[in-house]
Amino acid sequence: MTARDIRQKAWSAALIVLFFVAWELFCVMTGMSDLVLPRPSEVFVTLYQKFPLLWPHILQTLATTMIGFVLGVGLGVVLGAVIGVSKTAYDTAYPLLVGFSSIPKVAVVPIFVLWFGSGSVPAVLTALSICFFPIVVNIATGLATTEPELEDVLKALGASKLDILWNVGLPRTMPFFFASLKVAISYAFVGAVLSETVASNRGIGNVMMTASSNFNVPLVFAGLFVLAGLGVALYVIFSLIEGRVTGWATRKNDMIAT
Amino acid sequence: MMRMQPHSEFSGAPVSASAAPAAPIAIELSDASVTFGRGERAVPALSKTTLRIADGEFVALVGPSGCGKSTILRLASGLVQPTTGVVIVGGREVAARALRVGMAFQNPTMLPWMTIERNIMLPLKIVEPFRSQFRKLRKTEFRDKANALLEQVGLKGFGSRYPWQLSGGMLQRANLCRALIHEPRMLLLDEPFGALDQFTREELWSILQDLWMTHKATVLLVTHDLREAAFLASRICVMSARPGRIVDDSPVTFSRPRTVAMTFEPDFVALNQKLRTFIVDARSAPAEGAAS
Numbered sequence A: 001m002t003a004r005d006i007r008q009k010a011w012s013a014a015l016i017v018l019f020f021v022a023w024e025l026f027c028v029m030t031g032m033s034d035l036v037l038p039r040p041s042e043v044f045v046t047l048y049q050k051f052p053l054l055w056p057h058i059l060q061t062l063a064t065t066m067i068g069f070v071l072g073v074g075l076g077v078v079l080g081a082v083i084g085v086s087k088t089a090y091d092t093a094y095p096l097l098v099g100f101s102s103i104p105k106v107a108v109v110p111i112f113v114l115w116f117g118s119g120s121v122p123a124v125l126t127a128l129s130i131c132f133f134p135i136v137v138n139i140a141t142g143l144a145t146t147e148p149e150l151e152d153v154l155k156a157l158g159a160s161k162l163d164i165l166w167n168v169g170l171p172r173t174m175p176f177f178f179a180s181l182k183v184a185i186s187y188a189f190v191g192a193v194l195s196e197t198v199a200s201n202r203g204i205g206n207v208m209m210t211a212s213s214n215f216n217v218p219l220v221f222a223g224l225f226v227l228a229g230l231g232v233a234l235y236v237i238f239s240l241i242e243g244r245v246t247g248w249a250t251r252k253n254d255m256i257a258t
Numbered sequence B: 001m002m003r004m005q006p007h008s009e010f011s012g013a014p015v016s017a018s019a020a021p022a023a024p025i026a027i028e029l030s031d032a033s034v035t036f037g038r039g040e041r042a043v044p045a046l047s048k049t050t051l052r053i054a055d056g057e058f059v060a061l062v063g064p065s066g067c068g069k070s071t072i073l074r075l076a077s078g079l080v081q082p083t084t085g086v087v088i089v090g091g092r093e094v095a096a097r098a099l100r101v102g103m104a105f106q107n108p109t110m111l112p113w114m115t116i117e118r119n120i121m122l123p124l125k126i127v128e129p130f131r132s133q134f135r136k137l138r139k140t141e142f143r144d145k146a147n148a149l150l151e152q153v154g155l156k157g158f159g160s161r162y163p164w165q166l167s168g169g170m171l172q173r174a175n176l177c178r179a180l181i182h183e184p185r186m187l188l189l190d191e192p193f194g195a196l197d198q199f200t201r202e203e204l205w206s207i208l209q210d211l212w213m214t215h216k217a218t219v220l221l222v223t224h225d226l227r228e229a230a231f232l233a234s235r236i237c238v239m240s241a242r243p244g245r246i247v248d249d250s251p252v253t254f255s256r257p258r259t260v261a262m263t264f265e266p267d268f269v270a271l272n273q274k275l276r277t278f279i280v281d282a283r284s285a286p287a288e289g290a291a292s
Helices: A003-030 A040-049 A051-085 A087-102 A109-116 A120-144 A148-156 A161-198 A204-213 A217-245 A247-252 B069-077 B116-120 B130-137 B141-152 B168-180 B198-215 B226-232 B260-264 B266-284
Strands: B025-036 B043-054 B058-062 B084-089 B102-105 B186-190 B218-222 B235-239 B246-251
Touching (some): A003 A040, A040 A051, A040 A217, A051 A087, A051 A120, A051 A161, A051 A204, A051 A217, A109 A120, A109 A161, A120 A161, A148 A161, A148 B069, A148 B102, A161 A217, A204 A217, B025 B069, B025 B218, B043 B069, B043 B084, B043 B218, B043 B246, B058 B069, B058 B226, B069 B084, B069 B186, B069 B218, B116 B141, B116 B168, B130 B141, B141 B168, B168 B186, B168 B198, B186 B198, B198 B226, B198 B260, B218 B226, B235 B266, B260 B266
Parallel strands (some): B058 B218, B058 B235, B102 B186
Antiparallel strands (some): B025 B043, B025 B084, B235 B246
């Protein structure tokens, strides 16, 4: 880690602290009611006190998110591979995929509830349906950008399409894949919470819904903080894995795709 | 489509080594032509071309840009099928099945996530009989094989480095190693040194000459550089402008191993001058009959 990295991290931390301090000061100075905007200190106290109550809901949200995410990644990889390898499949399936991804997922939750009842299943499905698209796009792009010269070299050796996919296409796709995983995990989270808010009696989304109808505004904000914390934690975990697996891509040039 | 009289002999050109029946034919193009696209959009890339390359020959193809040099190379590799005519490589007609030749392009295309050693071993993962033994031998025999090649091109000890740690010239040497690791009978090179500076290029000529003299593969080299062609090849074919065909085919008789110093001797300069004239003519009159 260089001095520049450390300075960068210090600035990030300072910005977060500054944000909460400004918020706190704003509430104190304007005499804001905690029914409208609670002070962050209040939120942290609520979070600490209600943590035993929140914990099972956190687990529930994490579980539905991760299940939806894993299924979404599986589906995304398969679809992306098919689309990336075959030009015909790419041209044929792309409009449908774009159309599907353009549908606001809030609108789909009631359908899932209708089919599967309220609870964990719609949450998992919403997470899945919202997170698979960036993975499809990135896998397909990564596969479509294999250098033609290398493909020629391997074809002249008698390599099959599968050989090229396995040895060149998929490894080359890894940076794109991990970039999309970071996006997808956040999306999956949004999907799961969204569904819990609409139709579930468990999960952070549901806790926030209930708290808001009881005017327990600090608890609503505590829920938000939990979500933000979980989102950051998952993002960091995938960034670390990414650095391990695809460090080669960031050494020379930054490959960023979302 | 016929623009000229069909030719099976190259008028005026000295009889090449391939005419001797002793050496078996490695690559044979008989009246092969290639047209890309169809109908009004059809682009003729190669007119009816006949070319025989004997086993173990080092043939250089030179000509103005876009004349179909690379098309001949792709025909020989089986990547492109002739529109008309026949291409026979290693005694078999070129069909959909590839021929397991070694290829190298200007872009070294080393995979950035693998060490140089593993990049060079990539063909062994694909070509039988190495393929089925790859898991067993990749840490022993195959790795030694890769490192022996690296040593031969002056990259001893670089096997465990990653591509981004090497210079362009070094990558191109590694590229030659990758093209040779599976002991192909035929090496097809498409302007392999085109992106390198003059001194690195001359260095690599000698390395390639050494490789050819030890591995005894048939080499087909496409190049823009006439000095390169004259330095390396045992025979030079000059092509006309698009749609290309062969206008001159002459042997190069300088003794081997050749040195860079030899390229400044009068005989060598004269050969260069002669080749240059052919290409200048070819550029100005693409559809004319064979020169001289």
